[in-house]
Amino acid sequence: MFIGGKGDLIPxxxxxxxxxxxxSLEAWIRNCNYSFQLLQQSEFSPIHIKIPIMPFTTQQQVEQKAWCDLFTLSNWILEEIRAKIIHRKQLITLPRVILGDSSAVQLTKEMTNIKALxxxxxxxxxxxRAISSVILSSKVKGLLIVIGRDxxxxxVNLETIQENFNRIREICSPYTHLQILWAIPPYIHSKKEEYEELIRLMPPLLAGTNIKLGLVGENGRSLGEVFRYGESFAGHRINKNGLMTEHxxxxxxxxxxSVGSFSRRKRRRKEEDPFENCSC
Structure with missing residues (x-):
């Protein structure tokens, strides 16, 4: 145990x-009701433990670094313990996550280093159930949602779809530490009226949340038009039932x-864009 004194000089x-x-931390959380409640109240947020003042002299830098490195690990270890003891769910650690139906499956085949739900x-x-059974850790930087085609x-009637979309929004909204883009599904020409009604439902669904709607970029480019050709569909990119081609x-x-919220968000380093470096 670190005590902040001479006793911390350990061989x-x-x-x-x-x-x-x-x-040690797991035993502490399990046996200290106050600590358990604090961890529970942190919900899904990243954990930041303040490193205590070190009692070492300038000649004891090796010992100081060893303790600092160990305390730095505490942040992640407490996340693991929170997922295990409080949430009792699997902890996702990959930087990118995609949630959705067959359209998401198609996209996943052209992406790397990603967890598919x-x-x-x-x-x-x-x-x-797929998103409810996991916890998106602080190592997750971006969540892409693509649902609706199937x-x-x-x-499935639009009322039922909306009810399920509401539930998905409720589950994902607490993850304020990552970027979330909910992209509209690919165009379905055989369900043109229902598809367009679904698209109209999405802006109010996500209004006021931390979830960005992938519909029209800031430059006016529409994701929906990617798959349309006039009043029909772009056959080289999609079939009438919304199944995408490789193109x-x-x-x-x-x-x-290039247009979605991930690359448009201000960032200090290019690699902070969670979807920028996926292969496609």
Whole structure:
């Protein structure tokens, strides 16, 4: 235990390791009601533990660095403990996550270093279970949502779709530490009226939330028009039922990278764009 005194001068061969820290912090959280409540109140936010003042002299920099490194690990370890003890869910650590139906599956095939939360077999309820069963950690920098095509093809009514979309919004909104882009589904010519009604529902659905709607970029470029050709559909990119071709997948990803909120957000380093460096 770190006490902030001479007792912290520990021989190198018995210095605490990460596993020791995990065991100590987990035991502390399980047995201290106050600490448990504090961790519970943090919900999904990244954790930042303040490193205590070190009692070491300038000649003891090795010991000071060892303790600082160990305390720095505490932030992540407490996230793991929170997911395990409080949320009791799987913790996602990849920098990018995509949530959705068959359209999301198509996009995933052209992306790397990404966690796919998809469920084509169980429809909207399966997608809700997929996102409900995990926690997006502080290591996740971006969430891309693409849903709607399968529900319209399966003749799910718009009221039911909206109810499920509301639930997905409620689940994702608490993740304020990452960028969230909810892209409209690819154009479905065979369900033209239903598709256009669905698109009209989305702006009010996301109004006032931290979720960005992927519909029209700041420069006026529309994602929906990527798949249209006049009053029909662009056959080289999509079929009448909204199934994208390889060209269509790349065109949609290009819109997301260049026009969507991820690349438009101000950032100090290019690599902070969570979807900028995906292969497409």
């Amino acid at each position: 190198k061969d018995i210095f605490p390791i990460e596993e020791d820290l995990k065991m 998809t469920n084509e077999e169980e429809g909207l309820s399966g997608i809700i 529900a319209l093809i399966q003749n 269509g997948v790349k065109a949609m990803l290009a819109w997301i990278y």
